[in-house]
Amino acid sequence: xxxxxxxxxxxxxxxxxxxxxxxxxxxxxxxxxxxxxxxxxxxxxxxxxxxxxxxxxxxxxxxxxxxxxxxxxxxxxxxxxxxxxxxxxxxxxxxxxxxxxxxxxxxxxxxxxxxxxxxxxxxxxxxxxxxxxxxxxxxxxxxxxxxxxxxxxxxxxxxxxxxxxxxxxxxxxxxxxxxxxxxxxxxxxxxxxxxxxxxxxxxxxxxxxxxxxxxxxxxxxxxxxxxxxxxxxxxxxxxxxxxxxxxxxxxxxxxxxxxxxxxxxxxxxxxxxxxxxxxxxxxxxxxxxxxxxxxxxxxxxxxxxxxxxxxxxxxxxxxxxxxxxxxxxxxxxxx
Amino acid sequence: xxxxxxxxxxxxxxxxxxxxxxxxxxxxxxxxxxxxxxxxxxxxxxxxxxxxxxxxxxxxxxxxxxxxxxxxxxxxxxxxxxxxxxxxxxxxxxxxxxxxxxxxxxxxxxxxxxxxxxxxxxxxxxxxxxxxxxxxxxxxxxxxxxxxxxxxxxxxxxxxxxxxxxxxxxxxxxxxxxxxxxxxxxxxxxxxxxxxxxxxxxxxxxxxxxxxxxxxxxxxxxxxxxxxxxxxxxxxxxxxxxxxxxxxxxxxxxxxxxxxxxxxxxxxxxxxxxxxxxxxxxxxxxxxxxxxxxxxxxxxxxxxxxxxxxxxxxxxxxxxxxxxxxxxxxxxxxxxx
Numbered sequence: 001x002x003x004x005x006x007x008x009x010x011x012x013x014x015x016x017x018x019x020x021x022x023x024x025x026x027x028x029x030x031x032x033x034x035x036x037x038x039x040x041x042x043x044x045x046x047x048x049x050x051x052x053x054x055x056x057x058x059x060x061x062x063x064x065x066x067x068x069x070x071x072x073x074x075x076x077x078x079x080x081x082x083x084x085x086x087x088x089x090x091x092x093x094x095x096x097x098x099x100x101x102x103x104x105x106x107x108x109x110x111x112x113x114x115x116x117x118x119x120x121x122x123x124x125x126x127x128x129x130x131x132x133x134x135x136x137x138x139x140x141x142x143x144x145x146x147x148x149x150x151x152x153x154x155x156x157x158x159x160x161x162x163x164x165x166x167x168x169x170x171x172x173x174x175x176x177x178x179x180x181x182x183x184x185x186x187x188x189x190x191x192x193x194x195x196x197x198x199x200x201x202x203x204x205x206x207x208x209x210x211x212x213x214x215x216x217x218x219x220x221x222x223x224x225x226x227x228x229x230x231x232x233x234x235x236x237x238x239x240x241x242x243x244x245x246x247x248x249x250x251x252x253x254x255x256x257x258x259x260x261x262x263x264x265x266x267x268x269x270x271x272x273x274x275x276x277x278x279x280x281x282x283x284x285x286x287x288x289x290x291x292x293x294x295x296x297x298x299x300x301x302x303x304x305x306x307x308x309x310x311x312x313x314x315x316x317x318x319x320x321x322x323x324x325x326x327x328x329x330x331x332x333x334x335x
Numbered sequence: 336x337x338x339x340x341x342x343x344x345x346x347x348x349x350x351x352x353x354x355x356x357x358x359x360x361x362x363x364x365x366x367x368x369x370x371x372x373x374x375x376x377x378x379x380x381x382x383x384x385x386x387x388x389x390x391x392x393x394x395x396x397x398x399x400x401x402x403x404x405x406x407x408x409x410x411x412x413x414x415x416x417x418x419x420x421x422x423x424x425x426x427x428x429x430x431x432x433x434x435x436x437x438x439x440x441x442x443x444x445x446x447x448x449x450x451x452x453x454x455x456x457x458x459x460x461x462x463x464x465x466x467x468x469x470x471x472x473x474x475x476x477x478x479x480x481x482x483x484x485x486x487x488x489x490x491x492x493x494x495x496x497x498x499x500x501x502x503x504x505x506x507x508x509x510x511x512x513x514x515x516x517x518x519x520x521x522x523x524x525x526x527x528x529x530x531x532x533x534x535x536x537x538x539x540x541x542x543x544x545x546x547x548x549x550x551x552x553x554x555x556x557x558x559x560x561x562x563x564x565x566x567x568x569x570x571x572x573x574x575x576x577x578x579x580x581x582x583x584x585x586x587x588x589x590x591x592x593x594x595x596x597x598x599x600x601x602x603x604x605x606x607x608x609x610x611x612x613x614x615x616x617x618x619x620x621x622x623x624x625x626x627x628x629x630x631x632x633x634x635x636x637x638x639x640x641x642x643x644x645x646x647x648x649x650x651x652x653x654x655x656x657x658x659x660x661x662x663x664x665x666x667x668x669x670x671x672x
Binding site: 165166195262 | 401507508565567625
């Protein structure tokens, strides 16, 4: 299968008054066509920065210190801003956690949606006759709102964002994101602000639209349950690196990296009684990363070598893992 | 304006002696002000009926989605919002009738921990000063207060050095521990935990939950856990009441609730929780969204979304059905059975 997105050794730094925050320290991942990749990790692991870097929406104090983001055969990091504008919001679109901050509060939904279509949809924008063009816009909006199962689409189109509930806003974001038939959607914690019953509806909707249009999706979330319900592949991030990536069946049933193992054990479950166990310590300071494997200060199986040498990226049974335990060249390891 | 609404609650099966907090028909309506004169033009009927009792040294969970009224119930229990109607008894004392010295006693016995520990700590005070101030206000100890603060910090898994930090110098988990230390410094009996781990990462959440459990084992605190996270409920609570649109709909020991939920809403809620285990079977999805809180609840509030809806459901509020001595549900389906 062809890859829509290939990120290679991406490094992003933020220049702050405290020093250089190394947010991404060599992220590599791939997303196939029509695939939903779950990007998991805790606060500060770099999952959102990865999403923003793909869209080239990093804040001004961010510096890309290396790496490549190959999208559809082009390196996004080398494109000029005008070229990037043609991709962003059209071929790569986004769904964010808090739609309230991304929808303009003073415009009706129709007008905001119209802007998106007129700027990005060449077919609609090229209609000369004004009345016909507006009709094409309205038709497309109603069609998309119907597709996201919005109740009373005609009425909702005339509403302001504050008149929509959280679930309806997120449906609106999905309608906007899918309306241009993008190749890739970056959904950053799209259901975190929603109640569980609404979350289930929105995830189900996203899955069905994604299948219908064969869209690739990167689902960024801290919730391993959401990933298990939605994705086929998972990439677990820690301190700005992907430390484990693979098919969800294999990663959930037999996590390899001690951090992934710890995460799975830390999760209380609603479906069974389970003793949970936290991971001791806290995430490393990205200004002063520890030498060697960034997880070694918290790792229950840390060895001498982990304190000194960065682990290599290993490929085991179609899975990617960065841990000395599985490196055959390391002596004294007990995998 | 206040028409009589039948208030029904779980039968009292426990002896009063074991019960620390009893809540009866608690209601809270927030007025909506409008117009030039800022007159009341309507109400947000946040809580219509909350009825439950909490036993000493147990963890009692109040579960519901946003708008279910669970946080408002917590605020009323902490005496931060006066109820519109209904009664709260703490150790069989009517909380609304406490004298001012009794109120001070109540505020000491009942402590609250909020979701966002950063918002509940003064950013310009050292953790030490935050804790010592609370002890001073409640006239606790004297010269050995500092030693007490150190001891509390160790109790919550922090150390003396953390007393000399500002809130922004602590991580999320450490801040929540510091908030807990502050709550514990007045020797409370009853601690209201409003989404205590919602802002924490999972690896840290597990640590905090275990800390809460071990503190309870050692010091026999009674917890009211307010949360939407059912996995957390299953992990630490003994009994649970489920709320929907301001009304309690099911009350049961937690173990039984997860094994045998009777109310269709509880069942749907349990089925909606994403399980961190890949599976092939599709989930039963609940349609629709919770009803508008500016309208009174006149029938079962779940009618619009319920897969088993019957004509009677939209006519009357369902009465309480006793499934067994500790499990109650409010649903016409169980009445019919």
